[in-house]
Amino acid sequence: MIDFQEFGGSQRTFITERQIIEQLWSALKLPIRTSRQRPVLNLIAKLFRDGWMLSADLEDLIYALDPRLEEINLDVSKLIAALRFSWEKVCFRPRSIATGVIEYNALRPEPIAAVLILLEQFGLQTPAYELVNKLLPSLKPRRRKILTVEELDILWYPRFRGRNSPVALGSENYDGDWIRMREDESLSTPAGYKARLYRHKTDDSMLLDVSAPRPRKLMQTKKMICTECGLEWLKGDPESSLLHRREHKKRLIYLRPLPLSEMIAEMSINENSELVTSASPMWKHEQMHLRAVAFRREMHFDFPQWVSPENKAAVAKTKAHGYLFTNNEQVIVGACSFQPGARLAEPDRWALDWVWIAPVYRGKGILDDRWDKFKQQYGNFWVSHPVSEAMQSFLNRHGDLDMMK
Secondary structure (H helix, E strand, C coil), rough: CCCCCCCCCCCCCEEEEEEHHHHHHHHHHHHCCCCCCCHHHHHHHHHHCCCEEEEHHHHHHHHHHHHHHCCCCCCHHHHHCCCCCCCCEEEECCCCCCCCCEEEEEECHHHHHHHHHHHHHHCCCCCCCCHHHHHHHHHHHCCCCCCCHHHHHHHHHHHHCCCCCCCEEEEECCCCCCCEEEEEEEEEECCCCEEEEEECCCCCCCEEEECCCCCCCCCCCEEEEECCCCCCEEECCEEEEHHHHHHHHHHHHHCCCCCCHHHHHHHHHHHCCCCCCCCCCCHHHHHHHHHHHHHHHEEEEECCCCCCCCHHHHHHHHCEEEEEEEEECCEEEEEEEEEEEEECCCCEEEEEEEECCCHHHHHCCCCHHHHHHHHHHHHHEEEECCCCHHHHHHHHHHHCCCHCC
8 A cells, every 4th residue: 555645735634622723823813923043043953963852842943933822822742743743752861870761752853844844834934944954965865765754845845845735724523524614714824825714604613724825736646556566556646657667567577477597497407496495595585585575465464474585694594495386387486485393382393384376377276286295295284374265275175274273
C-alpha cells in the first residue's frame, strides 16, 4: 500500500477541541504583531546545539514568532497533538550518582520545522525559513534517496510556500457533513491566506478552513494496481510512474523469471543444484532472498525469512537449507526453506519454513515433484505456521495434515 504525498494535494483535515479552534480564530482576527527575533534565533540555536526542542521551548518559539497566540493563551501541546505530531521522550544525561531521570516531551529539528510550516498554512505568522535554511543542505544531495514526510515538507518549502492544499481543523463532533455547515465568518490574512469559520446548523460542531494565497493546480491522477507486479501507483504522476517502472523491473525478475546463466552452469555439473546452504555461492543466496521477499509481501509478514546476502557473516552461519525450484527450461520458478530445531520441544526436528512459487507456475506440480524427496531427506518435518489455505489443501491431498501439528 502506498500513500501518495503531493504538495498541493487534497485537503487535510485535523480534529481537535472546539476551544482550540475558537482560540485560533480569535488569533487570526487580531492585528499582526512583530515577531520577537532574538528569542527565535536563540531557541533555534539551542535546538541545533541539543538536537531536540522540549515542549516548553516549542511553545516559547511559537509565541515568539506569533505573539498573538500568547495573548490568547493557546494550548500548544493540544494543537500539536491535533496536527498528529508525536512527541518523543528525552531526558538529560544523569550524573554518575543519579538513580533516576525526568522525562520530557520533545521533537527533533525536522518535525519542529514541519510544525511551523503547517501552522503557517493555517494563516499564522510562523515562517519556517530560519529552520529550513539550516536543514536544507543535508536534504538536497541526490544521495539522500529516502526522506521522512517532515523532510519532504522542508525540501518543498522554498518552492511551494503559499501554494499548499487547503487545511482544515474540525471540532471533535464534526462528522464531515459539509451540507449542514454554514459559513459564519471569513477573513484574509496579510499574507493572503483565506480563512473561513463554519458552524453546524443544528449542533455546536465547527470547522476552520484555510486556503493558500496561490493554491497549486492539482495534477489529474488515477490510482492503479499493476496486474503483473501488484504494485499500487498513480497514473498521471511522473514520480509515481518512475517508481513503478523501477520496482516493476525488480519484481519481474522473480515473477516472470528468465533462465539464469549461473543456474544453468550449476545444473550441468551438480546433481543437487537446487540446494542452497551456507557453503553455496552468494548468487544462490541472492535468488533465495528475492523469493523470500516475495513470500513476505504476499503473506504480509514483517521480514523476509532468508538471510540477506549483504550480511555475509550471517550467511556463513546459517543452518537453514534452501531450495531453488527449476523447471525443464532451467528457469528458477520458486523456492523453499527448511530450518532445523524450529520447535524448542523438538530440537532435532526440521521445519518447512516457507514455500513460494511464481504465480504463473502455480498448479503445475512444482512442489509435488519434490515432496517425497523432502520427506525422505528431512523425515517427519513440521510445517511452520501460519499455514495458507493453498498449503493446507496441498498437505490434505498428500495425506500429510499431521505435519501442521
